[in-house]
Structures are given as structure tokens and as C-alpha cells.
Amino acid sequence: MTRTASDDTTDRGTVYADVILPLSLARTYTYAVPEEFVGQLREGQRVEVQFSKNKHYAGIIRRMHGKQPNFKTKPILSVIDLEPLLTIRQLELWDWMAEYYCCTLGEVMTAGLPSHLKMASETIITLGPMFSDDVTQLDEDEYLVVEALTLQSELSLKNIRDILQRKTVYPVIRSLLDRHVIFPKEEMTDRYKALEVKCVRFSPQCRTEAERIAAFDKVSRSEKQTAVLLEFMQYSRTQPYVRRTDLSKRTGASDAVIKAMVKKEIFEFYDREISRIGGEEATAEAGELSAQQREALGGVRRCHELGKPALIHGVTSSGKTRVYLELMQEAIAADQQVLYLLPEIALTGQIIKRLQRVLGDRIMVYHSRLNNMERVEIWKAVLSGKTSVVGPRSALFLPFTNLGLVVVDEEHDPSFKQHDPSPRYNGRDVAMYLAHQHGARAILGSATPSLESWENAAAGKYGLVRMTERFGGIAPPEVVIADSRETDEKGMHHPFFTPTLLAEMRRTIERGEQVILFQNRRGFAPVYFCPTCEYTVQCVNCDVSLTYHKYQHRLRCHCCGYVTAPPESCPACGELQLKLSGTGTEKIEDELKIFLPDARIARMDLDTTRGKHALGKLIEKFEVGELDILVGTQMVTKGLDFERVGLVGVISADQLLRFPDFRADERAFQLMLQVAGRAGRRDRRGKVVIQAHEGNHPVLTDVLAADYDNFIQREAGHRSGLHFPPYRKMIRIQLRHTRRNTVEEAAKLMGTWLAHSLGDRLEGPFEPSVARLRTYYLQDMVVRFPPSAGEMRRVKDLLRRATDKLGQTQGLTGVRVVIDVDPY
Structure with missing residues (x-):
């Protein structure tokens, strides 16, 4: 049902709704x-509203009241949903996020809802009432649009693009608008459509056993039709539907x-709505717990009994x-929902497979690489209260109704x-608030916990459970530091691989084992410069050098x-021989082919894993032994388990x-x-070679000894002495404008x-290390204050x-x- 914007209600008994746009x-x-609509509406429902002159939006009702603004x-x-799309707890979570992270509810809504639930105001084109059927003044494209509109009363811009077979249709539309041949109409469209598949079933004339036996007489002259009927009868016994x-x-x-069997009234075609959400056909046992795992499980339960x-x-x-799996099975058996958070869903396929192998379709995967239809279906499944979820931070926004356990892995x-x-x-922090909000048990896990979480444990806010041994008694890897200036027996020095690393790579491959190389920079080389005048090719939008990608x-x-494209000569002095500086994953891969020509090498970074299935295929190839060396960025440090x-x-x-x-020290220690x-x-001890100039750096000493306790104590003392988080709260204020003078003045x-009220708690303003980003000049300020x-x-x-x-x-x-609360 729709009403015009001019229809307003001003009676004393009018009900009002505060709507999030x-x-x-x-x-x-x-x-x-x-x-x-009075009596139909509740908090969390979507409604169609007008905002500004011609724009319509799907808003979320936040509050109903009788106070006239x-x-x-x-x-x-109009009312879009018969039932609320969001729960009251979700809306309260949105309120908390908007308040804590200094953003608006609209920004939280934009981040939280799948795009197909965020209704869009699309321009619908119709023929103008003054159009007189005179097409003599129209060009070919204009004629095609008008002809289509005489057959269909309305067309969207997408329809017009399809008709004209071109992306740019605005000049055509503008020309027709100027001559009043067409006019636009704003209409709300719900872009979610259920997934349907074409299926086959017995026709109404062939439902009884006798009628089905008689059907064989109808197809007796056709071997192919007889084979189809036999296969259908056998296949339909084990399947809920036959595509x-x-x-x-x-x-x-x-x-x-x-189709011939349909004409004989043996079969009929029909459309069946199915779920886009995949699941495992069968589940498997999780396996016996080790003594250490049983002890850890007991420790976790004691923490939860204390409400922590x-x-x-x-390690x-x-x-x-x-341990997570055991607690997840318990929660699901008690008809509770579970949220298992991972830092990057694309990098944790092995964990997802393991969870689904044990839990089956009781747990679903939610992340940005799913198509929008799949995300909507998972949203509705979670809202029903029967589904648990594994996913990255975006899974926090799902409408849990019976959340019993929250797991934050690699916290x-x-x-x-x-x-x-924004927001x-x-x-990790929102997950802890979500667990508190639902009264759910919470677990954070890591081999290298953040200083924030470690301090929460030290203060008694969290309970601490330690697992110090590898499963199965596997020895920790041997770690060696190789001096980056090391030379080979001929006195030769290579800038990328020390003789120690090269020798270890050769021995590893000869044993039939695999190598992972970590370089935290993608591309071939991060700097392209002129050796004569030292000109560096920089981005036109940002104050950063452009990275060369050789492939x-x-x-x-x-x-x-x-x-x-790389310039053929220096724009400043005309030098023809421009050079590259620095090392990225692409260059490492290229150099490896010289030193190890027979090795099978692949690269794992953002450039090689952009496709929906590219990363999964790459991991699978490495997992089955089709690759000898995997070169990668931070991707290779997370969630990979290769025997x-x-x-x-x-x-x-x-x-x-x-x-x-x-x-920097904390991140370096954690990454290494x-x-x-x-x-x-698995069943063998591995080896780690770390190349560095400063081999005696305290962080490297701790990595060498795998001494987390020593590192975290030193880091805590350092950060506390300098008044950095978590011992001070920090907020960064960044100002952006396309003109440098304007942003500096502001x-x-x-x-x-701010200095009048904050005094020395305010630092800045100052120019950040990257002073221009995406055409905007930047100025930063930082506030640090006691955490109250x-x-x-x-x-x-x-x-x-x-x-x-x-x-x-x-x-x-x-x-x-x-404004960025708790930055970095």
C-alpha cells in the first residue's frame, strides 16, 4: 500500500515512528x-519512507511513540515486512556501536544489513502523458526505448541498458526527458528473490502405483523414455526432489x-524454491580429547561458571x-546458537570444513564472498533461531535470537x-559486548594473545586457560636467525635469499616436503624511480609511491x-633507464625460479586470490602436494594447516x-x-629461518625462544611507561579536504x-605519514586519556x-x- 508524501496525519491520537535511514x-x-498501519508496526520492521524531494528508502523502525516532533x-x-527483520537486541547493539564508535545509526545500518535487504530507490521510466506517437524526430536509440515503453508501461534503467546493449544510457534518457517524451517515476523495489530450480515430478494422471506401471506401456516404443522413467523412479526414492x-x-x-513424456502426461515440470545455503550431507565424530584438551575444557567451564x-x-x-568444538556441540545440543568468529573467512577454509564435518548443516558460513541471495537466506535462518554461524566480523550483525556461545579465534x-x-x-570487542548482551558464554583464543586481552586476564576480567604443548607431543619448530648480509662460499651476497635459507629450501624439497615463504609486501617492487634525479613515480591521488606489478x-x-603504465623515461629529467627498488611477493616468486628452476612455485596474496574460488583452489593444490613453495603475505600466517x-x-x-x-613490536612478534x-x-619437527639485519633485536630473541611471557611483560612495561593503549584510551581525529590550506586551517x-578542555592529552594537529589519500589532504590529532x-x-x-x-x-x-575510537 502506498500513500503520497502530502498525506499527513496531525490528529491528537497520531502515532509516530522514529526510523533509521x-x-x-x-x-x-x-x-x-x-x-x-497502526497495530501492524513494531521495532525492527522495514518500512518505505520518503526522504528529501524524490528519494524513497527502506528504513528500520527504531521506536514507536506518541510525541509529535x-x-x-x-x-x-508502505510496510515492507510483516514481521520484524531485526531483533530488539540487535537494535540495542546498533545503539551501543553508534555511541561507542562515534558514528551514526545509519552508518551501522549500512554496515549491518546485506545489500539486498537495503531497499533502493530506482528510477522507473514511463511514457509522458503528452507523447503523441510521433517518432519521426527520434534517433535509433530513442526509438528503441519508446517502442519498448509502448509494449511495457514501465522500464528501469537496467532494462534500458539491456535493450540498447550499452552501459551509458543517460544521454538518451536526458534527451527524451527534455522533450517530455518520457518522465521518471520513483518506485521501491525489493531485490531479494528466492532461488528456484526447474524440477520434474509425476503428473496428476500418474500418481498411483498402477498408473505408474501403466506409464511403461506409454513409453514402450522408446528406449530413451523407458530409461528415463526407470531412472526417475529409482532416483526419486532417495531425493526430496528431482532437478x-x-x-x-x-x-x-x-x-x-x-518434454515428450510431459506431453504423454507421465511427468510435469514445476519450479521448486530451494536454499542457497550449502551444508554437509553427513557429520563425523570430532575425535577423542587429549589430556591437555580435557584440562583446558575444564578450565574454560570454570571461567564460565564464574561469569567470565x-x-x-x-601454542x-x-x-x-x-576444545571449541566440544563447547559448540554442547551449545547446539541445548538448542542454542553459536557464533564462531574468524579474522578472515577466505583464509580459514580448513577450519570451516572441520566444523561442518562435525556439526553438519547446523552451522553455516557467512561472509562477503557469498552472493547477496545467500546472505539473505542465512540472515533469515539465523532469525529463526535454529542456525549457528562461522564468519568474520560482519557475522556480528546477524539477528541472533538464542545465542549461547561466542568464540573469537585468533583474537x-x-x-x-x-x-x-564507518563504523x-x-x-573482538563487539563480540564480547554481544555475548554480554545475550548472557552467552565467551571464549577468546590465540597463540599470541593481544596485550589488551592479556591485561584483561591479569585484571581478573577474563579467565586464563593455557595450552603449552602441541597436540600429539609434536616438537616445536627449530628457529634460526640468518644474517641478511650473509654471503656464500664465493663471497657472493644475494639481496633476497641468504645461503642458509637457500640451502634449507633445497634440502626440504629434496625430502619431498614443502616450503612457505613470508614477505609482508605484495607486487614486484614498491618503488619505481630515476637513478639520475631521484624522481619517484607516485600516485596521482595519494602521497605514496606506486608499486610495480611485473605480471x-x-x-x-x-x-x-x-x-x-610505467613511464618509458623519467618525466623530470628524461633518463631512459628507470630502476626498481624494494621487494614484493611477485619479485620473490620471480627470483625463486632462477635459484630453484625445478620447484613448483605459487604466490598467495591479494593479486592472486581476487576470484571467489581462487584462494580455495590454490590452498587445495598446496594441500595435495602439487606445489613445492608457497610465497605469500600475511595470508600464509593464518589458518593454514599442512602436513x-x-x-x-x-x-x-x-x-x-x-x-x-x-x-609494531607486538605485530611483528605475533606474525613471526x-x-x-x-x-x-604433523609427525615431524619443522624449521624456521628468519632473515634479518638486527639478529639480536629483543623481539627476535623472544621469537627464537618462543617466549611469549617475556615478550608480553617487556611490551607491557614499554607501553605503560609511554602511556599507550591498553593503559590509556586513544581516539584519533582525522580531518580531510581536497585543499591542503583548508584542512590545515580547520x-x-x-x-x-579542544586544547582548552583537553590540555596535554591532545596531540597535534600534525600531518600523518601519508599526507594525502584518495585526493584528500589529511591532518591528524590524537587524544589519550585514562580508561574510565x-x-x-x-x-x-x-x-x-x-x-x-x-x-x-x-x-x-x-x-x-x-573519529576513530581505539585506532590501529
Whole structure:
């Protein structure tokens, strides 16, 4: 049902609804509820509303009330859902995220809903009432559009693109609009459609056993039809439905054969709605728990009895996943839902397979690589209360109704942090709030827990459970530090591989084992420069050098995606011999082919895993032994468990240790220890070679000894002394504008306002290391303050008021202010 925007209700008994729109609005927008919708609407339902002159949106009802706002309200136009799409707890979670991470409810809605549930206002074209059927003044494209509109009363822009077989249709539409041949109509469209397949079943004339036996007489003259009927009768006994295509494949019969049987009233065709969500056909036993796993399970249960989340500090390959599985099975057996969070779903296929092998279709996978239809179906399955989920941070937004257990695996991983766009949340922290909200048990697990979680355990907020031995008594890998300046017996020095690493790679491959090489930089070389005048080719949008990709022979910006061909000569001085500097995964792969020409080599980074199934195929090839060496970025450090890996090499530890970030040492230690854990995971001890200039660096000493306790104590003392998180709360304020002078003026002004109240707790404004990003010039400020709820509220209130004031300052209204709570 639809109403026009002018229909408004102003009677004393009018009901109003505060609606969340998928826009960055400071607050919800209030609409009047028409009389015919009163009693139908509840919090969490989607409704169609008008915002601005001609735009329609699907909004979410946040609150129903009888308080008339101080502006003329528009009515709700239609009700999209009969039942709420979101739960009350979900809406409360959205409120908390918007408040804590200083963003709007509209931004949380945009991040939280699958795109097919975010209804869009699409332009619908119809013929104008003044059109007189005179087509003599129309060109060919215009005529095709008008002809289609005489056959169909309405066309979307997508329809017109299909008719004209071109993407650019706006000039044609504009020309017809200017001459009043057509006019636009705004209409809401729900883009979700159920998945249907073409199926075959017995016709109404062939339902009884006698009628089916008689059907053989009808097909007796055709061997193919007889074979199809026999196969159908046998196949339909074991299947809930028979697809038309499956029947053709199983019998080799053409579609014409099956159609002939439809004409004989033996079969009939029908469309069946099926789920897009895949599941395992059968489940398997999880296996017996080891003594260490039983002890850890008891420790976790004791934590939960005390009402505390459990932090499992378990070395790589200690069997943490088996402990999770035991608790997940218990929760599911009690008809509770489980949320299992992983840092990056694309990198954890092996864990997903293991979970589904044990839990079957009781657990589903939710992530961004699913198509939109699949995501909608999982959303509805979770809302029904019967489905558990494994996924990355986006799975936090699903509508759980009976959540009993939350597991955050690899809780230290920086991938849990959302950087852009807003909300800039940390999935680990939101998961803990979600568990608290539902009264669910919570587990965090890692071989290298974050300092934040470690401090929570030390303070008694979390319970600590330790698993210090590898499953099955496997010895930890031998770790050696190789000096990057090392030379071979001839005094030769290679910039990428030390003689130690090369020799170990050869021995490993000769034994029939595999090698993983870690280099935390993709592409061939990160710098393309002129040796004469030292000109460096930079991105036109960002203040960063372009990375050369040899396979594509292109220079690419890893910040904004800008791509260009390498210049043939230096734009500054004309030098023809431009050079490359630095090392990426592509270059490592290229150099390996020189030193180990017979080795089967592959690369795992963002460039080689863009396709939906590319990563899975690459992992499968490595898993079955079709590859000898896998070169990769951080991808190779997470979630991989290969029994043939005998050697892990870290190409340059110095790059990790010199990164300009107060967390650099922690991230370097975590990465190196995690990638080291990929070696020797089954029945043999592995080896790890770390190449570095500073072999005596304290972090490398701790990695060498696998001494997490020593590292974390030293890191805690360092961060506490310098007043860094987790001993201080931190908020970063970033100002962005396309003009440098404007953003500098805005930052200076806002910094002055904040300094009056924050004093030395405010740092900046200052220019970040990357001073321009995606055409925007940047200025940063950082606030650090004691971690108390009252101080947090005070600081956020100051920031909001300063942001609002800046937005009202003449000449600075276009400056964008980004607030990032708990950055990095």
C-alpha cells in the first residue's frame, strides 16, 4: 500500500515512528504512522519512507511513540515486512556501536544489513502523458526505448541498458526527458528473490502405483523414455526432489525426450524454491580429547561458571579448535546458537570444513564472498533461531535470537578492526559486548594473545586457560636467525635469499616436503624511480609511491587502486633507464625460479586470490602436494594447516620491526610466531629461518625462544611507561579536504578549541605519514586519556561539539571529520 508524501496525519491520537535511514544522519527521522498501519508496526520492521524531494528508502523502525516532533512529519508510505527483520537486541547493539564508535545509526545500518535487504530507490521510466506517437524526430536509440515503453508501461534503467546493449544510457534518457517524451517515476523495489530450480515430478494422471506401471506401456516404443522413467523412479526414492537437469545428466537423454513424456502426461515440470545455503550431507565424530584438551575444557567451564569470558593461550597446533568444538556441540545440543568468529573467512577454509564435518548443516558460513541471495537466506535462518554461524566480523550483525556461545579465534588479529568506512569497530570487542548482551558464554583464543586481552586476564576480567604443548607431543619448530648480509662460499651476497635459507629450501624439497615463504609486501617492487634525479613515480591521488606489478606490467597504488603504465623515461629529467627498488611477493616468486628452476612455485596474496574460488583452489593444490613453495603475505600466517610443510622462511623481519606504529613490536612478534607455527604440524619437527639485519633485536630473541611471557611483560612495561593503549584510551581525529590550506586551517582551529578542555592529552594537529589519500589532504590529532567511562563520555562529547562547530564555520563546512575510537 502506498500513500503520497502530502498525506499527513496531525490528529491528537497520531502515532509516530522514529526510523533509521541508511544515511549518515545525526539522529533517527520521525514519520507519522497512517491509521491503517497502526497495530501492524513494531521495532525492527522495514518500512518505505520518503526522504528529501524524490528519494524513497527502506528504513528500520527504531521506536514507536506518541510525541509529535517540532516539524511537519511525512507519513510512512508502505510496510515492507510483516514481521520484524531485526531483533530488539540487535537494535540495542546498533545503539551501543553508534555511541561507542562515534558514528551514526545509519552508518551501522549500512554496515549491518546485506545489500539486498537495503531497499533502493530506482528510477522507473514511463511514457509522458503528452507523447503523441510521433517518432519521426527520434534517433535509433530513442526509438528503441519508446517502442519498448509502448509494449511495457514501465522500464528501469537496467532494462534500458539491456535493450540498447550499452552501459551509458543517460544521454538518451536526458534527451527524451527534455522533450517530455518520457518522465521518471520513483518506485521501491525489493531485490531479494528466492532461488528456484526447474524440477520434474509425476503428473496428476500418474500418481498411483498402477498408473505408474501403466506409464511403461506409454513409453514402450522408446528406449530413451523407458530409461528415463526407470531412472526417475529409482532416483526419486532417495531425493526430496528431482532437478530437470540432473535427470538429463543421469540418463543422457535430451530435454526433448523429457518434454515428450510431459506431453504423454507421465511427468510435469514445476519450479521448486530451494536454499542457497550449502551444508554437509553427513557429520563425523570430532575425535577423542587429549589430556591437555580435557584440562583446558575444564578450565574454560570454570571461567564460565564464574561469569567470565575465557582467554585460551594455546601454542600453535595445541588443539584449541577441538576444545571449541566440544563447547559448540554442547551449545547446539541445548538448542542454542553459536557464533564462531574468524579474522578472515577466505583464509580459514580448513577450519570451516572441520566444523561442518562435525556439526553438519547446523552451522553455516557467512561472509562477503557469498552472493547477496545467500546472505539473505542465512540472515533469515539465523532469525529463526535454529542456525549457528562461522564468519568474520560482519557475522556480528546477524539477528541472533538464542545465542549461547561466542568464540573469537585468533583474537589478536588486526583484521578484526574495521578501518573504513564507518563504523570503525573492533570485531573482538563487539563480540564480547554481544555475548554480554545475550548472557552467552565467551571464549577468546590465540597463540599470541593481544596485550589488551592479556591485561584483561591479569585484571581478573577474563579467565586464563593455557595450552603449552602441541597436540600429539609434536616438537616445536627449530628457529634460526640468518644474517641478511650473509654471503656464500664465493663471497657472493644475494639481496633476497641468504645461503642458509637457500640451502634449507633445497634440502626440504629434496625430502619431498614443502616450503612457505613470508614477505609482508605484495607486487614486484614498491618503488619505481630515476637513478639520475631521484624522481619517484607516485600516485596521482595519494602521497605514496606506486608499486610495480611485473605480471601486469603496471604501476598500482595499494591505497586507492589507481593503475597506470610505467613511464618509458623519467618525466623530470628524461633518463631512459628507470630502476626498481624494494621487494614484493611477485619479485620473490620471480627470483625463486632462477635459484630453484625445478620447484613448483605459487604466490598467495591479494593479486592472486581476487576470484571467489581462487584462494580455495590454490590452498587445495598446496594441500595435495602439487606445489613445492608457497610465497605469500600475511595470508600464509593464518589458518593454514599442512602436513607436508617442513620449512618456513621470513624474508625480511626488519620491515616488520621498523614499521611506524606503537604496536609494531607486538605485530611483528605475533606474525613471526604465527607463521613459524605452520612448520612441522604433523609427525615431524619443522624449521624456521628468519632473515634479518638486527639478529639480536629483543623481539627476535623472544621469537627464537618462543617466549611469549617475556615478550608480553617487556611490551607491557614499554607501553605503560609511554602511556599507550591498553593503559590509556586513544581516539584519533582525522580531518580531510581536497585543499591542503583548508584542512590545515580547520585542524588548527579545531585543535585550539579542544586544547582548552583537553590540555596535554591532545596531540597535534600534525600531518600523518601519508599526507594525502584518495585526493584528500589529511591532518591528524590524537587524544589519550585514562580508561574510565566518565572520561570517555566527556572526551566524546567534546569531539562531537567541536565537529558540529566546525561544520558551521564559514569556509570550512566541506571539511570531513573522521573519529576513530581505539585506532590501529
